[in-house]
Amino acid sequence: MENDKYLKTVIIDKLIGNEVKEFEDVTIDEVRLNLYLNGQKTISMMCIPKDQDAHAIGFLMSENVISSMKDIEKIHISEDGLKVYVDAKINKDSIANLYKEKTLTSGCGGGITGNIDGNIKVAFNQTSFLIKANTISSEIKIFYKESELYNLTGCVHKAMIYLLDGQTITAEDIGRHNAIDKAIGKCKIQGLDTTKSLLFVSGRLSSEMVIKSVMHKIPIIISRTAPTYLGVQIAHKHGITLIGFARGKRMNIYTHQGRIDV
């Protein structure tokens, strides 16, 4: 089908109760798309490399940089699909506004977590310990039950750091990355060592979520939902155990399964 090229197959360990099966899972591609405006590299976005021309046009119009289709002289996508070149008449004020202030909206990563290019300067995570799969299953149940703001508004993400002594540190926010930063910040304030801990997050595991785990040397990251292909690659490369679709007694272990005692 037409969408095949955006899908990447990974071999995972699928855990159902105490049974482990090797399984082929399908993940979505996540790439950095660079937008060049009148020859100048203007911005980059982590996305699926599909409909790049529509993406660029919609974005530039959302930002009022371009007022109408008539302002566009030429649009061109590079062969590898990772660059889109737009030549257009632009609103100078709006493009200044784009750079006026760096704002992280809900779900938005920035800085290193948004600017990786395969050069994160953190050593491969070699921390070794064993955690029972059963513990993960029971903790994720509590994780979802005890989300007060979510239960009231349906509009927040949650992060939890589970220390090996059973202590948990939680935080909620409208943004996935904010929730993680807040939970980690709380640990730091309390002087807790997170190098032997598990990070539970309520949202999808796209690249910037996994990078937070890498940066803080948290060896295991767990979600009830899906990772992107880039998320899996980063976890693989940096020694992070990545678990997705953790629901009830089931979970998919995408990388470094040696830390999980089934």
Add this chain to the structure above:
Amino acid sequence: MENDKYLKTVIIDKLIGNEVKEFEDVTIDEVRLNLYLNGQKTISMMCIPKDQDAHAIGFLMSENVISSMKDIEKIHISEDGLKVYVDAKINKDSIANLYKEKTLTSGCGGGITGNIDGNIKVAFNQTSFLIKANTISSEIKIFYKESELYNLTGCVHKAMIYLLDGQTITAEDIGRHNAIDKAIGKCKIQGLDTTKSLLFVSGRLSSEMVIKSVMHKIPIIISRTAPTYLGVQIAHKHGITLIGFARGKRMNIYTHQGRIDV
């Protein structure tokens, strides 16, 4: 309870089948938190104004701007909770990296959509037409059924523009904002007029999603999930009909219900 101060009550029209009831709904607060590092305004983040100190510390450590708690000399939150001041020994390279390149990660808005300060220069949306609530209910069902990449990977958002002649334009991406930009871009490329249309999105309606509806003069925005309080405020102020929790024959109409024929 402790979390009460992050909740904002709004009066909405709750639609169940053909019955409309006025109802008090609870939404989550969404604010711009400004981070000052050694006296310099460094970045701002859209978030819940809670645990601001942990948020700042976690963020700065995620970005490797601060290496350890020892590097922090002072941390202070303004009385209104909207500013956090950190005095610390910082890694100069990492802070340069933070500004090196503007990257929008999945779920991230930027530019105008991230830089509103109550001064969006778009006229109040006065476009008037009536759409049957039944049409919305049946369209949202199709919207979710026909999401191929989501069904395969569980890791994408979707946006759909529904034109009044029944035509639909859809796009999928790992980021909510990307999916909207792509769907709008497709309409622009095809020369379709979106001023009489409805925007369906799969994710939550935080501020930057609603701003895209404002910028493109799309009078109605609809989601199966929740809006933030700021999202509701922006819709109210700019003449956008905001509908949340659209599921089956139910939906919550938060603003400008005059366009909905029940």
